[in-house]
Amino acid sequence: MSTKDKILGEALTLFSENGYDGTGVEQIAEKVGIKAPSLYKHFKGKEDILNALIDNAEARYEEYFGSEQHIGKIPESSEEFIDVTMERVLFTMRDPMIRKIRKFLVQEQFRNDRLAAITTRHQLEGVQKMYTRIIESMTEKGLFIKDDPALLANELTAQVVLLIAKADRQPQLEKEITDSIERHIRHFCDVYMRA
Amino acid sequence: MSTKDKILGEALTLFSENGYDGTGVEQIAEKVGIKAPSLYKHFKGKEDILNALIDNAEARYEEYFGSEQHIGKIPESSEEFIDVTMERVLFTMRDPMIRKIRKFLVQEQFRNDRLAAITTRHQLEGVQKMYTRIIESMTEKGLFIKDDPALLANELTAQVVLLIAKADRQPQLEKEITDSIERHIRHFCDVYMRA
DNA sequence: GTCTATATCCAGATAGAC
DNA sequence: GTCTATCTGGATATAGAC
Numbered sequence: 001m002s003t004k005d006k007i008l009g010e011a012l013t014l015f016s017e018n019g020y021d022g023t024g025v026e027q028i029a030e031k032v033g034i035k036a037p038s039l040y041k042h043f044k045g046k047e048d049i050l051n052a053l054i055d056n057a058e059a060r061y062e063e064y065f066g067s068e069q070h071i072g073k074i075p076e077s078s079e080e081f082i083d084v085t086m087e088r089v090l091f092t093m094r095d096p097m098i099r100k101i102r103k104f105l106v107q108e109q110f111r112n113d114r115l116a117a118i119t120t121r122h123q124l125e126g127v128q129k130m131y132t133r134i135i136e137s138m139t140e141k142g143l144f145i146k147d148d149p150a151l152l153a154n155e156l157t158a159q160v161v162l163l164i165a166k167a168d169r170q171p172q173l174e175k176e177i178t179d180s181i182e183r184h185i186r187h188f189c190d191v192y193m194r195a
Numbered sequence: 196m197s198t199k200d201k202i203l204g205e206a207l208t209l210f211s212e213n214g215y216d217g218t219g220v221e222q223i224a225e226k227v228g229i230k231a232p233s234l235y236k237h238f239k240g241k242e243d244i245l246n247a248l249i250d251n252a253e254a255r256y257e258e259y260f261g262s263e264q265h266i267g268k269i270p271e272s273s274e275e276f277i278d279v280t281m282e283r284v285l286f287t288m289r290d291p292m293i294r295k296i297r298k299f300l301v302q303e304q305f306r307n308d309r310l311a312a313i314t315t316r317h318q319l320e321g322v323q324k325m326y327t328r329i330i331e332s333m334t335e336k337g338l339f340i341k342d343d344p345a346l347l348a349n350e351l352t353a354q355v356v357l358l359i360a361k362a363d364r365q366p367q368l369e370k371e372i373t374d375s376i377e378r379h380i381r382h383f384c385d386v387y388m389r390a
Numbered sequence: 391g392t393c394t395a396t397a398t399c400c401a402g403a404t405a406g407a408c
Numbered sequence: 409g410t411c412t413a414t415c416t417g418g419a420t421a422t423a424g425a426c
Contacts, residue, residue, distance in 0.1 A: 017305065021216030024401060037404080038410050046402065107302055107365045110212065116364040124361065151382050154375075158354040168321065169304045169311040180349075187346050191386060219419060233392050235421070399423070404415070
């Protein structure tokens with residue numbers, strides 16, 4: 001891995017923990033294993049690192065949600081739906097990189113319009129569109145009752161997003177949070193899926 | 196209003212816009228109309244101001260959600276339920292003080308455990324408990340179908356919380372966001388209330 | 391309780407040798 | 409590309425007069 005990428009990685013870690021303003025270039029350099037002035041051979045300055053991270057967050061979003069691949073195989077029963085959804089939730093919740101991006105964005109969302117827009121995309125639009133597609137397909141197969149798939153997708157994902165955010169700030173509550181998420185998903189299926 | 200309170204007010208405004216680390220004591224002083232060193236006659240230092248704001252946020256929570264008063268009159272029809280809920284949503288979304296506290300907390304939630312806990316209380320527990328009570332009462336009166344009131348309260352409030360957070364970071368989208376909220380609430384009533 | 395002057399510190403950034 | 413040495417500005421905070 002290039003030094004440039006190492007810098008970005010450590011910067012993201014630190015920004016997600018202490019925020020952009022709470023992180024010094026010297027801290028970043030130390031984690032990378034170089035001295036602060038050496039950073040400036042790779043980036044114009046601290047803000048340049050920030051912008052590169054924002055670019056990465058956008059690219060990552062495009063990469064994941066840009067293709068149809070992330071939707072995966074459409075579940076054929078409510079149990080399968082619950083299983084794949086829980087799996088996705090747990091992965092998203094625990095994956096270190098995704099978690100860092102989430103914590104970074106939530107703290108820096110007010111810094112400028114671009115960060116605000118990316119936060120909305122990462123937090124809401126991505127999953128919502130994904131589940132709109134999935135529920136749409138499953139409705140066509142008669143697994144869901146007839147309703148607006150986009151509305152249902154929002155009902156499903158809003159709670160999950162909120163509870164994952166809670167787990168980010170209170171990781172000691174992870175167990176009860178994952179239980180809540182599962183209860184919510186099961187309830188969602190009880191209400192909107194055909195028996 | 197005492198200078199001390201003015202300081203807290205301006206500090207909250209600035210922290211909510213630029214974060215704690217992004218705000219200087221000099222900026223706070225300037226908004227108050229004094230010089231920075233004068234601040235130190237009222238507070239030990241910048242962190243002391245932060246702690247006073249956290250105390251205020253806790254007190255505010257207790258004051259509002261501590262009594263039963265905030266629940267208000269229990270609605271007697273779905274239209275009334277939608278009306279009072281929308282009114283509450285719009286108030287919460289637009290009230291400058293509540294908005295500042297929300298933006299402040301969301302940015303500083305990772306600073307320490309106390310801030311994390313307060314953020315969860317403000318963002319989730321308060322409204323959820325409130326709507327659990329309301330839905331409970333309305334279920335007893337036969338207005339809601341038989342279901343777990345706490346689960347329903349979460350279904351109702353999660354989306355609202357998430358969309359208000361979106362409006363905080365993208366205020367230019369307020370109109371479409373309030374429309375989404377109303378659609379969500381109406382859908383919620385369609386699904387869970389008796390005709 | 392407010393001011394001016396100032397101490398102290400530290401962060402981001404640059405110069406230039408290797 | 410990395411280092412040491414250094415500049416510069418900005419930020420918190422204190423001292424002491426009024």
